[in-house]
Amino acid sequence: MRRSVVHYTLERCIRCMKCVKACPTSALSMDNDRVVIDQQRCINCGRCIMSCHNRGILAQGSTLEDIENYEYTVCLVPGALISHCASLEEAQDLFHAIRMLGFDEVVDITEYTALHLKEVQLMAGENTGDPYIASFCPVITRLVQTSHKSLLDSLLPIKFCSEIAAKDIRRKYPDKHIGIFNLCECESKLEYAKYPYGNPQYEVDHALALTDIFPMIRKNMHKGYDPVSFCKEGLQVCNPQRIIRRDDYLIADGYDKVSTVLDMAEFGLLNEFRLLILYPCFNGCIGGHMLWGNSFLVANNIDALTSQSSKKAADLPFDEIYTDEFSRTDDDSRSFLERTRFFRAVNEEFERLPGYDCSACGMQTCRVMAEEIVKGNRTEDDCRVLKALKEKNE
Amino acid sequence: MDSILHKEYTVVQDDYVNAGKVSSDIKSTLSEIGISPKVLRKIAVASYESEINLIIHAYGGKVFLDVGEDGAVYLVFKDPGPGIPDLEKALTPGWSTASEKARGMGFGAGMGLPNIQRVSDDFHIESSPEGTTLSLVFRSPV
Numbered sequence: 001m002r003r004s005v006v007h008y009t010l011e012r013c014i015r016c017m018k019c020v021k022a023c024p025t026s027a028l029s030m031d032n033d034r035v036v037i038d039q040q041r042c043i044n045c046g047r048c049i050m051s052c053h054n055r056g057i058l059a060q061g062s063t064l065e066d067i068e069n070y071e072y073t074v075c076l077v078p079g080a081l082i083s084h085c086a087s088l089e090e091a092q093d094l095f096h097a098i099r100m101l102g103f104d105e106v107v108d109i110t111e112y113t114a115l116h117l118k119e120v121q122l123m124a125g126e127n128t129g130d131p132y133i134a135s136f137c138p139v140i141t142r143l144v145q146t147s148h149k150s151l152l153d154s155l156l157p158i159k160f161c162s163e164i165a166a167k168d169i170r171r172k173y174p175d176k177h178i179g180i181f182n183l184c185e186c187e188s189k190l191e192y193a194k195y196p197y198g199n200p201q202y203e204v205d206h207a208l209a210l211t212d213i214f215p216m217i218r219k220n221m222h223k224g225y226d227p228v229s230f231c232k233e234g235l236q237v238c239n240p241q242r243i244i245r246r247d248d249y250l251i252a253d254g255y256d257k258v259s260t261v262l263d264m265a266e267f268g269l270l271n272e273f274r275l276l277i278l279y280p281c282f283n284g285c286i287g288g289h290m291l292w293g294n295s296f297l298v299a300n301n302i303d304a305l306t307s308q309s310s311k312k313a314a315d316l317p318f319d320e321i322y323t324d325e326f327s328r329t330d331d332d333s334r335s336f337l338e339r340t341r342f343f344r345a346v347n348e349e350f351e352r353l354p355g356y357d358c359s360a361c362g363m364q365t366c367r368v369m370a371e372e373i374v375k376g377n378r379t380e381d382d383c384r385v386l387k388a389l390k391e392k393n394e
Numbered sequence: 395m396d397s398i399l400h401k402e403y404t405v406v407q408d409d410y411v412n413a414g415k416v417s418s419d420i421k422s423t424l425s426e427i428g429i430s431p432k433v434l435r436k437i438a439v440a441s442y443e444s445e446i447n448l449i450i451h452a453y454g455g456k457v458f459l460d461v462g463e464d465g466a467v468y469l470v471f472k473d474p475g476p477g478i479p480d481l482e483k484a485l486t487p488g489w490s491t492a493s494e495k496a497r498g499m500g501f502g503a504g505m506g507l508p509n510i511q512r513v514s515d516d517f518h519i520e521s522s523p524e525g526t527t528l529s530l531v532f533r534s535p536v
Contacts, residue, residue, distance in 0.1 A: 267417060
């Protein structure tokens, strides 16, 4: 059973159904006046969190209390957060402020992001078949695994950069009881860092949500400067307009566009491309939901910072960054015949429902409602439109 | 053949805006009942090409989807004309008769029928001025 960082608070919920309607994978529904999230369907895109006006749905990370449990602690800082600094001085200030939270070391992960990108480019360069899909974002991986299964083989099997970074850092301190904290800019990375989709080898110990931690970082600002240097290519990965461009790469951002691109890839329409680089967030990772800056302004920061960047991409052998976990999908224990029978029953039920997708029953669409009726969780009487029609006729 | 799942779709001539919707539905339907990703990929490619052919070349048409108990997927694309004048040529890679309008929108770059033939396990086509019927079978282990 998958767990999730997305938490729902009943007291804050006004039952407006905004979150239920916002979900692109129909993972949310309203049951007994409370929101229920189907973990098999959820891809951690964060749209429900964004849609809620009452902070009723939030992503929760670990707390800083865990720092006490380790001999030596390291905080991983993503490029998307660094991009929120307008200058090198601001970045130095930020790193100092983060360290003051109690960490022994603050590490920027752009050199590992750059390594990921370099490897992706190498593999794309040798690609002679269908386009590969670069997975810089766990949402893309989940999206392919759940809704575009025929593209599973195209997903490049490279670990997310926080994981590569954590492993490399752990190796540097073999004798110490080391605690690695990943500061996350969005709920999908938080989810991956906290519950890495069942991956037992995962190297990050704690995932911190930027929304929880930022108020504390802010209190520590303007108190000192730590030396900082980052890697240009890695920083540029945070934004689709800044990342390296080539004629045979297709780069897309925004959930709807990305999902169209994946559809086109399945139809075989993108065969002139060698690589698809996809960002579910508009303007890429700098548009991450836990970040506060306007992503267009922040994109300009990337240009300013990269002119002062000095680090090269990390250098690690391929088996250090390779992963075989992407090809795994959520197994459905039902047989082909059972699934077909279920599908047919849902289709027949769906024909009887009004098809308005009004969500008054608590389900996002009539289709989801039909599934719930066939499963026995609901009855046709729970459909308010059908019920009203019935009462009118009586 | 006993069909355990049957679906029918209508495709409208020159309806470029909705091009691909039928194929998308076929794809998600078959994904939901557990057809293997590798077979799904072939079906996606073939159904999209065939659907586009109904929009660009034919006067629209109908699509029939059937699934056998053994997991075989049957697709039939039926149109009311105008028929393919030279079937042999149409089965040659790279050959295209798509109109300027269609090509301008990125459709009809050739590789239609030969591509469909390549990815399908059974390929049967009959064409006359009264219409064309394309029948495809995809076998899939279940």
